[in-house]
Amino acid sequence: MSAFQQGMAPIRAMEDDSDVEEEALVADYQEQVQYGQDDDLDGLDQAALAQAADDLQARLLQAAQPLDYQATLEAKFSSYDNYCSLFHYILNSEGPVDLEPPSYYWAWDVIDEFIYQFNTFSTYRARIARQGNNEEEAQLLKENPNTWGCYSVLNVLYSLIQKSQIQEQLQATKRGEDAALVAGPYGSKALYKMLGYFSIIGLLRVHCLLGDFSLALKTLDDIELNKKAMFARVMAAHFTTYYYVGFSYMMMRRYADALRMFSHILIYVSRTKNFQKNAQYDNINKKSDQMLALIAICVAFQPTRLDDTIHTALREKYGEQLLKLQRGGPESLPVFEELFRTACPKFISPVPPNFDAPESNIDPIEHHLSIFMEEVKTNMFNPTIKSYLRLYTTMDLKKLAGFLDVKPEELRSILFVNKQRNKQIRWNEGALLEGEWVNTSDLDYALQGDLIHISEAKMGRKLVDWYLRNLSRTYA
Structure with missing residues (x-):
């Protein structure tokens, strides 16, 4: 093993793991x-x-x-x-x-x-x-x-x-x-x-x-x-x-x-x-x-x-x-x-x-x-989809697909994925991997055949209220 060197290194600032200049x-x-x-x-x-x-x-x-x-x-x-x-x-x-x-x-x-x-x-x-x-x-x-x-x-x-x-x-x-x-x-x-x-x-x-x-x-x-x-x-x-x-x-x-x-x-x-x-x-x-x-x-x-x-x-x-x-x-x-x-x-x-x-x-x-x-x-496409859905309570899938210039079946897959993504685990206390499932969007929809039924998601508003209450909770 090499002998340990006693020379002092320059003082480096707080470690910046992403960009150390x-x-x-x-x-x-x-x-x-x-x-x-x-x-x-x-x-x-x-x-x-x-x-x-x-x-x-x-x-x-x-x-x-x-x-x-x-x-x-x-x-x-x-x-x-x-x-x-x-x-x-x-x-x-x-x-x-x-x-x-x-x-x-x-x-x-x-x-x-x-x-x-x-x-x-x-x-x-x-x-x-x-x-x-x-x-x-x-x-x-x-x-x-x-x-x-x-x-x-x-x-x-x-x-x-x-x-x-x-x-x-x-x-x-x-x-x-x-x-x-x-x-x-x-x-x-x-x-x-x-x-x-x-x-x-x-x-x-x-x-x-x-x-x-x-x-x-x-x-x-x-x-x-x-x-x-x-x-x-x-x-x-x-x-x-x-x-x-x-x-x-x-x-x-x-x-x-x-x-x-x-x-x-x-x-x-x-x-x-x-x-x-x-x-x-x-x-x-x-x-x-x-x-x-x-x-x-x-x-x-x-x-x-x-x-x-x-x-x-x-x-x-x-x-x-x-x-x-x-x-x-x-x-x-x-x-x-x-x-x-x-x-x-x-x-x-x-x-x-x-x-x-x-x-x-x-x-x-x-x-x-x-x-x-x-x-x-x-x-x-999620922001664009939401902007259209906010204008309706019921909308035809093919009509929305035409607005987005995508195939109806492709849009159906996108809607399913986005709906699933709107469900997230929210941490409140305890282990960081734990939490409760919540709806993170203020807009919800359901598919019935080729019809999209749109409604306001109550949990979306609740999540915003929770976020504002708990933003500085750890230092309250």
Whole structure:
């Protein structure tokens, strides 16, 4: 294993998983190290563990420091080795490590930077494999498929959660019991408790990056989304949590819940305004713009009354695009694609790319975009259909098909799909995957042969009232 470097990396602003600008990285991080071929977390010998114990304090501080965006491939390999060594020592020492962490801010920074480097390395490796024009780096990456591997990263996060007994502690707190009774020797230490807690947020993020949105939400079963939660004390963690929860809801077609999550954090940011004009403030603004783009997408799928603050910001930033989305039709497709690319996470593949066949490597972002656009195409006539249906109480299917210039049977399929899409699960409390089925539209219809019977959907009005009541409920 390579020796751990003591040089300090430049301070990077709050992690922006979708768009980290190079301008936010203020200096070069030079690492002249050698890295070994053993990338297995469990392959460290006792000498390495002993060496790790000597400079643990310095290494804990260093783990939270960002690696330069333009760092060499050798530096990225070395950073992975250093994280493996550090986490192996913390998790596999004889008994808990007796060391107080600097703060819970530090604990978040460690997990945040760990996942950020995993994300950027995976993206870089996939790009080298697809381009196929850098044989030297491609060969090096091919020979080290486990470096920053998905399994290793998930293993660290799950191990920290398990070792700290953090889920059991959170469950005990929910029941009104003393969490210390179930913490165990590791969970009673602040180092393990904090790393375990933020590993749960890390799992939310990693599973979302891998495209498993239901599992991403499942990881938060034991964390309550309210101002008393530990993640709410760290603005970057707060922002990250709501972004990934909201995005996961959106990809699961739960647009009311996605709108609630995005709106909550944006309103919270607008009300606090306690950031200094620095790189972190700039990145929060960029992330806010991404959330506004996602809100525009959700509102296009499910027209909803928004808070005045959100509505004003949305009109200022994406007013023209929003009008095109609300009109629907084929003209809206490029706008949906543009906003999705702007606001989605940098998805990654769970397996290493195939360097021998570059053409076989699919860009994960393009993959998820194609899935999303299939949903868009299914719903693109919905605004136009609703505009016609509002004018009638009964309408002939063939007549409406003529207005839309589609075949009657194709329109029948569209109507069935849209009616099914109007039924969504709405979260109120408890686990994020739970909820009650509601009608999310203010318009309902039924097909009887070739006749469409139209009526006002009472649940649509109720949903709007619920949304307005609960918009800031988590901070009431």
